[in-house]
Amino acid sequence: MTAGYLVEDEIGIVQGNILRGYKLPYVRHLVLEVADRTAARAFLGAAVAGDNPDVPQITTEQPDRPGVPKATVTFNLGFTWQGLKALGLADQELRSFPTEFIEGMTRRAAKLGDFGDSDPCHWPSPYRQPDRVHVIASVYATDEGELNTVQDQVSRSFKVIGVHNGYALPEGKVYFGYKDGMSQPRFVGFHGSGPRDGKNHRIVEPEDPLGTVLLGKPTRLRDLEYAIPQPDQLGRLGTFNAFRVLQQDCFGFEDFLTSTAELLQKQGVADRLVGNEHAKLVYPELKGRDALREVIAAQLCGRWRTGMPMQLAGILKSNPDAQPSNQFDYGSHALCPVGSHIRRNNPRGGEVVQRIANFTRRLIRRGMCYGHPLDLKRPDNLERGLLGNFIGASLGAQFEAVMCDWLNLGLNSPEITGSNDPLLGANTVETSWFDLNLWTEVKPKTIEKHRIHGLPRFVTTRGGAYTFLPTVAGISYLAGLRS
Amino acid sequence: MTSTPSWLDRFVDGLPDKGWFQFLARNLVVPYWVWRDPRPKLPGGPRSAPQSGENLQRMMNLIMPLKDPSPIGRAKAALVVAQNVDEIFAGLDNVGTVHNARFLLLGNNLCMISVYDGDFTNYIRDFIATIGSVFDAIMDLVEGGDDLKPTEQNIERFIDWVHAHDLFQVPDFPTDLFTLQDEARGLTGRDHSVLSLPRDYILQFHANPDVSLGGGYRAYPGVSAAQIRESQGMGW
Numbered sequence: 001m002t003a004g005y006l007v008e009d010e011i012g013i014v015q016g017n018i019l020r021g022y023k024l025p026y027v028r029h030l031v032l033e034v035a036d037r038t039a040a041r042a043f044l045g046a047a048v049a050g051d052n053p054d055v056p057q058i059t060t061e062q063p064d065r066p067g068v069p070k071a072t073v074t075f076n077l078g079f080t081w082q083g084l085k086a087l088g089l090a091d092q093e094l095r096s097f098p099t100e101f102i103e104g105m106t107r108r109a110a111k112l113g114d115f116g117d118s119d120p121c122h123w124p125s126p127y128r129q130p131d132r133v134h135v136i137a138s139v140y141a142t143d144e145g146e147l148n149t150v151q152d153q154v155s156r157s158f159k160v161i162g163v164h165n166g167y168a169l170p171e172g173k174v175y176f177g178y179k180d181g182m183s184q185p186r187f188v189g190f191h192g193s194g195p196r197d198g199k200n201h202r203i204v205e206p207e208d209p210l211g212t213v214l215l216g217k218p219t220r221l222r223d224l225e226y227a228i229p230q231p232d233q234l235g236r237l238g239t240f241n242a243f244r245v246l247q248q249d250c251f252g253f254e255d256f257l258t259s260t261a262e263l264l265q266k267q268g269v270a271d272r273l274v275g276n277e278h279a280k281l282v283y284p285e286l287k288g289r290d291a292l293r294e295v296i297a298a299q300l301c302g303r304w305r306t307g308m309p310m311q312l313a314g315i316l317k318s319n320p321d322a323q324p325s326n327q328f329d330y331g332s333h334a335l336c337p338v339g340s341h342i343r344r345n346n347p348r349g350g351e352v353v354q355r356i357a358n359f360t361r362r363l364i365r366r367g368m369c370y371g372h373p374l375d376l377k378r379p380d381n382l383e384r385g386l387l388g389n390f391i392g393a394s395l396g397a398q399f400e401a402v403m404c405d406w407l408n409l410g411l412n413s414p415e416i417t418g419s420n421d422p423l424l425g426a427n428t429v430e431t432s433w434f435d436l437n438l439w440t441e442v443k444p445k446t447i448e449k450h451r452i453h454g455l456p457r458f459v460t461t462r463g464g465a466y467t468f469l470p471t472v473a474g475i476s477y478l479a480g481l482r483s
Numbered sequence: 484m485t486s487t488p489s490w491l492d493r494f495v496d497g498l499p500d501k502g503w504f505q506f507l508a509r510n511l512v513v514p515y516w517v518w519r520d521p522r523p524k525l526p527g528g529p530r531s532a533p534q535s536g537e538n539l540q541r542m543m544n545l546i547m548p549l550k551d552p553s554p555i556g557r558a559k560a561a562l563v564v565a566q567n568v569d570e571i572f573a574g575l576d577n578v579g580t581v582h583n584a585r586f587l588l589l590g591n592n593l594c595m596i597s598v599y600d601g602d603f604t605n606y607i608r609d610f611i612a613t614i615g616s617v618f619d620a621i622m623d624l625v626e627g628g629d630d631l632k633p634t635e636q637n638i639e640r641f642i643d644w645v646h647a648h649d650l651f652q653v654p655d656f657p658t659d660l661f662t663l664q665d666e667a668r669g670l671t672g673r674d675h676s677v678l679s680l681p682r683d684y685i686l687q688f689h690a691n692p693d694v695s696l697g698g699g700y701r702a703y704p705g706v707s708a709a710q711i712r713e714s715q716g717m718g719w
Contacts, residue, residue, distance in 0.1 A: 110531030
């Protein structure tokens with residue numbers, strides 16, 4: 001009866017930042033090698049118990065309680081398969097993990113579109129030696145100083161072989177200028193009762209069963225169960241994470257918007273772009289080519305850079321202060337191009353070729369920006385981008401399934417098959433294409449396609465690893481290993 | 484520069500046609516090389532590729548050894564397939580990415596041959612999620628199948644099992660075999676002489692006797708099943 005829900009004992013052992021995101025402005029991901037397994041296990045034991053002032057305590061999912069202040073610094077651990085091996089997990093238990101996790105992100109490169117400049121052979125240290133990437137410790141904090149304290153503590157028991165600093169940009173934006181993280185799965189029995197959002201609006205996206213993220217809970221595919229890695233104490237209610245260091249070519253992206261706007265003007269079709277009718281509502285201050293650039297940005301993503309979905313921007317006519325929401329779906333006359341980023345990665349209830357796949361490949365995304373601050377008026381060649389975490393109960397059925405068949409290849413609709421995601425895809429200038437939506441010239445106006453070519457690869461992978469995020473009970477099990 | 488082949492070259496080039504050498508090769512040279520430099524069994528199915536056309540119309544040659552290859556066992560297998568025809572059509576329809584599929588009884592095996600779009604694991608997973616019961620019935624017939632039932636609750640292991648029983652696809656471009664062998668052995672940056680290619684092929688066929696020669700030929704490349712259905716007005 002309660003199998004599909006979480007009882008309080010279960011909620012309390014799931015690591016934080018999985019079911020709900022931390023809203024803290026800084027993150028540091030520490031890439032760790034287990035150099036001394038005895039020291040590492042002792043650290044894990046203390047991190048679960050929280051009884052050692054020199055070891056940070058694992059942050060678990062805790063319901064908000066009145067009067068209890070929210071954490072200002074958090075600490076969580078993900079383990080690669082090599083890391084579990086380094087900690088001394090038995091062979092039979094190691095083999096109980098799914099193949100994609102055992103192989104690790106670098107050996108799945110072809111599926112993930114990590115070729116060309118994104119090929120793992122170009123990744124910087126420590127990802128050149130994936131066998132040494134054992135643990136990724138993630139620290140979120142309100143203050144950068146606290147990150148150093150935790151790093152010092154961790155470095156006494158592990159070898160720190162990589163450090164990634166991330167930060168939240170104002171207004172929840174990411175590089176490329178979009179407001180991000182708008183659509184996240186909401187879980188049955190966890191995010192409040194019934195499919196309603198905070199303003200009591202009905203949510204068009206159904207809530208996801210907990211098995212979407214936690215192993216051992218029911219999935220959306222009725223009888224399909226993902227194997228729980230063994231022993232049960234280690235695997236149950238754990239989940240998997242694809243950690244990705246994604247470099248973004250911000251100047252290349254802005255230049256592409258400009259050159260495409262000029263091309264459409266030259267081709268005489270700029271006036272017919274779907275979204276023109278909303279541009280003055282979303283960006284009242286922009287005119288001409290500047291407004292056109294934003295319409296193109298909206299079509300590539302499926303959302304305006306303000307976060308407003310293309311499907312919903314019409315609301316602004318009656319309510320100029322309307323906030324972006326998730327209350328939309330894709331019908332047969334959707335304004336949003338089929339190939340746009342948000343539609344191809346999460347087709348919602350819209351028609352997809354893989355009929356049973358609607359809502360089955362949902363991912364939790366926890367991303368923060370990294371790298372040198374951006375000043376669009378001063379072009380540079382400095383690295384910046386996103387530290388992404390893509391979380392789900394099955395890397396194969398969720399993250400990889402989206403990456404190889406939808407984000408790239410576009411197998412979800414015959415209209416986009418053979419094309420890649422315009423923002424994140426493994427595009428090459430020579431072969432890439434994207435179909436923009438135009439209004440037809442004749443009345444009644446309907447939507448027709450207008451193909452543009454030559455999209456470069458805007459996002460390059462610079463590192464990453466598949467990790468397992470056990471519960472604190474699972475981490476206790478690792479701490480207690482004796483071999 | 485090359486000149487007229489010497490007597491030694493002519494002698495060596497003529498060896499493969501000589502009966503005594505064929506006998507020696509079969510019974511001594513090949514066993515020696517298999518011992519000295521064995522090749523790992525290479526994984527089945529098509530390989531991921533950057534070009535979208537390579538990820539469409541991919542071939543599966545699933546060879547499942549029958550528990551009972553006698554005429555009685557074969558008759559049972561034929562009945563299981565016949566009894567599940569409706570479910571199989573429903574499965575094809577729901578998975579959406581399959582061009583065609585068929586079953587064969589060949590040698591001591593039940594074979595499933597299909598052409599599908601996109602990633603292999605997604606294809607198998609979607610099929611199991613739709614018609615797992617059919618595969619459970621098939622697993623009753625084949626060696627190693629009992630451990631995988633119910634397939635819906637052993638989905639990761641079932642996918643690995645299918646992958647292991649899908650025929651290795653010999654590369655269409657012969658020297659690509661070097662890369663595949665090196666990858667499987669965790670070797671990088673090695674140079675290979677094309678002269679060693681026949682030996683590498685022989686050693687590989689020792690590890691993978693049954694193979695698909697190449698990834699198959701496509702009469703209308705780069706087109707998905709859904710695109711064909713759409714172009715014919717069948718709805719996708």
